[in-house]
Amino acid sequence: MDMKVIAREMVIFLGIFGILVLIFAIVLLLGEHVIRLQLGQNQWIIDAAALLLVAATAGLTWWL
Helix, strand or coil: CCHHHHHHHHHHHHHHHHHHHHHHHHHHHHHHHHHHHHHCCCHHHHHHHHHHHHHHHHHHHHHC
């Protein structure tokens, strides 16, 4: 393969990967914010709920 083709495919892959990581981070940030509003200011509960949220979204992305 030509180097230009490899470079173009790498840029496309990195762009798609970057967008997916950004969406993942935004979902986690919004989810933690909603959890913080619903459960109050107890830091242990918020951390446990955020951990469950991360595990659920990571499992969902692995499954897809």
